[in-house]
Amino acid sequence: MRYVIIGNGAAGATAAQTIRQNDAAGEIIILTAEPYPMYSRPGLAYVLINEVPPEQIMARTLGWYEEWGINLVLGQAERIDVAQQVVWLGDGRSLPYDRLLIATGARATPPPYPGAELDGVVYLDTLDGTKELVQKSRRARRAVVIGGGITALELSEGLAHRGLETHYFLRRDRLWAQVFNDEEAALLEKKMRAHHVNIHYHTEAVEILGDRKGRVRGVRLKDGREFKCDLVGVAIGVKPLIDVVANSPIATDRAILVNERLETNVPHVYAAGDCAQVYDRWTQKHMLDVLWPSAVAEGNAAGLNMVGKPYAYEKGSPFNACLLFGLHITTMGQINPRPDSESDEPRILQHVSRGSSEVWYTHPRPYRSAWAAEKENTIRLVLSGDHLVGALVIGEQSLTDSLRYLIEHEVNIGSMFEELSAGGPRMRRCLMQFWQSLLPEPAQVS
Amino acid sequence: MGLFDALIRRKKEPELEKTVQLGRVVADASRCVQCGICGYNCPVGIPVRDYARQGLPVSDAACISCGNCVNVCPRGTLRWETQAHVIVMDRFAAQMGEMASGD
Numbered sequence: 001m002r003y004v005i006i007g008n009g010a011a012g013a014t015a016a017q018t019i020r021q022n023d024a025a026g027e028i029i030i031l032t033a034e035p036y037p038m039y040s041r042p043g044l045a046y047v048l049i050n051e052v053p054p055e056q057i058m059a060r061t062l063g064w065y066e067e068w069g070i071n072l073v074l075g076q077a078e079r080i081d082v083a084q085q086v087v088w089l090g091d092g093r094s095l096p097y098d099r100l101l102i103a104t105g106a107r108a109t110p111p112p113y114p115g116a117e118l119d120g121v122v123y124l125d126t127l128d129g130t131k132e133l134v135q136k137s138r139r140a141r142r143a144v145v146i147g148g149g150i151t152a153l154e155l156s157e158g159l160a161h162r163g164l165e166t167h168y169f170l171r172r173d174r175l176w177a178q179v180f181n182d183e184e185a186a187l188l189e190k191k192m193r194a195h196h197v198n199i200h201y202h203t204e205a206v207e208i209l210g211d212r213k214g215r216v217r218g219v220r221l222k223d224g225r226e227f228k229c230d231l232v233g234v235a236i237g238v239k240p241l242i243d244v245v246a247n248s249p250i251a252t253d254r255a256i257l258v259n260e261r262l263e264t265n266v267p268h269v270y271a272a273g274d275c276a277q278v279y280d281r282w283t284q285k286h287m288l289d290v291l292w293p294s295a296v297a298e299g300n301a302a303g304l305n306m307v308g309k310p311y312a313y314e315k316g317s318p319f320n321a322c323l324l325f326g327l328h329i330t331t332m333g334q335i336n337p338r339p340d341s342e343s344d345e346p347r348i349l350q351h352v353s354r355g356s357s358e359v360w361y362t363h364p365r366p367y368r369s370a371w372a373a374e375k376e377n378t379i380r381l382v383l384s385g386d387h388l389v390g391a392l393v394i395g396e397q398s399l400t401d402s403l404r405y406l407i408e409h410e411v412n413i414g415s416m417f418e419e420l421s422a423g424g425p426r427m428r429r430c431l432m433q434f435w436q437s438l439l440p441e442p443a444q445v446s
Numbered sequence: 447m448g449l450f451d452a453l454i455r456r457k458k459e460p461e462l463e464k465t466v467q468l469g470r471v472v473a474d475a476s477r478c479v480q481c482g483i484c485g486y487n488c489p490v491g492i493p494v495r496d497y498a499r500q501g502l503p504v505s506d507a508a509c510i511s512c513g514n515c516v517n518v519c520p521r522g523t524l525r526w527e528t529q530a531h532v533i534v535m536d537r538f539a540a541q542m543g544e545m546a547s548g549d
Contacts (some may be wrong), residue, residue: 059482
């Protein structure tokens with residue numbers, strides 16, 4: 001059996017390992033367009049901020065591929081001949097396959113207005129791109145960051161840490177309005193300012209301006225003003241890389257459509273990770289889920305199905321943890337910025353994440369939220385019926401694991417409901433007491 | 447490593463086991479993004495990421511329990527687990543079983 005995997009990221013490398021664990025003899029080939037072993041794309045943010053050197057984010061060594069009998073081939077896949085079962089490379093080489101996994105990932109979306117091609121428009125996207133970004137940040141003085149998600153904040157944090165005068169443009173009047181409540185937004189915004197990021201509210205760029213040499217010299221704002229800068233960091237979302245399946249019978253929507261077994265509509269062809277739109281049985285839709293842990297889980301599921309071990313992939317409960325400007329922020333389950341106690345109408349509870357993940361579900365019941373804040377630590381619980389359905393924890397994380405447990409295992413918290421929904425110190429005390437009650441009794445002293 | 451060192455190491459084993467019983471670094475693989483900050487900050491050079499991404503406890507005998515990896519992890523993947531932690535989770539699971547059977 002000959003397995004070909006296009007893409008050497010979280011999904012591709014994980015699939016290769018799963019295949020080898022289940023098929024000792026098969027030939028495994030990973031085709032990669034980047035001259036590196038698998039590296040951590042979320043780790044790029046930590047390279048930018050100078051937490052780690054670029055070589056440290058290599059999550060595998062070349063020796064690992066050898067050890068696992070995985071043949072790493074450098075090249076760009078250009079098209080797939082599904083009738084002949086062959087992948088054609090840009091340089092004319094061909095790779096015949098018995099089973100094919102497409103795990104090409106996604107790339108940052110360029111700004112949808114003029115100036116995207118200018119020298120100085122940067123993304124936190126690939127290792128080479130990040131190295132270039134670090135190089136450019138050494139020469140630049142003033143940066144503008146555009147985008148509403150976690151990556152945009154990581155970009156502004158990294159650039160500010162590298163000594164650039166950093167300006168973050170916000171279309172609305174506060175951060176993450178669809179997820180944060182006022183206090184949470186204010187807390188993160190205060191931290192951003194402390195890290196020397198200038199936040200501009202109600203500010204939107206409509207064009208990136210260049211000089212005669214094609215370098216960024218500023219951006220034009222919606223109100224017509226020009227804002228000077230020599231670097232523009234863009235993180236407005238990602239676009240699945242699916243050029244390789246163009247002109248093939250492999251079905252796509254925004255990404256490659258696959259069922260719960262990660263199979264495309266074409267026999268023996270699978271897709272996983274950021275380039276796949278996976279069928280989700282809860283919403284009965286194909287969902288994009290551009291997150292690292294999802295890519296790992298999908299790669300594993302694809303690998304199992306490719307070796308002939310049927311396995312239906314199921315998304316886990318929404319969960320995301322990040323570290324921004326020294327603040328740990330964890331979101332679990334379903335959250336909404338404001339409780340909607342007046343109406344019994346079901347509301348869509350949202351989940352924040354990197355990229356354009358769509359892992360959130362409509363919660364069919366009314367809910368209320370409870371809140372505890374103390375200095376730079378906050379906990380917000382979303383309660384519905386006898387259950388905790390979501391939580392957002394900023395700062396101190398000692399209760400996170402237990403909250404996640406209560407949410408994921410749908411524990412009946414009926415007896416604690418009143419205390420929890422009271423919020424404030426009562427909520428904290430109740431949670432602490434609950435966990436302490438499970439601790440072993442102190443040993444008897446005789 | 448010479449045979450002598452191997453013998454010394456073997457002799458030390460029971461003591462190490464005792465340390466492990468008091469506590470150890472454990473990982474939640476579902477949080478791990480394999481960035482490698484953990485291993486980079488390990489003073490004794492343990493490849494912590496290789497444990498973390500697989501959800502394995504850091505069982506390296508060289509671990510000095512300094513907690514650096516736990517502190518620097520940006521995703522909260524790592525935590526210090528004591529025996530009490532295991533007991534709490536066991537009891538919790540048991541209590542949940544009771545709740546389920548009571549329905």
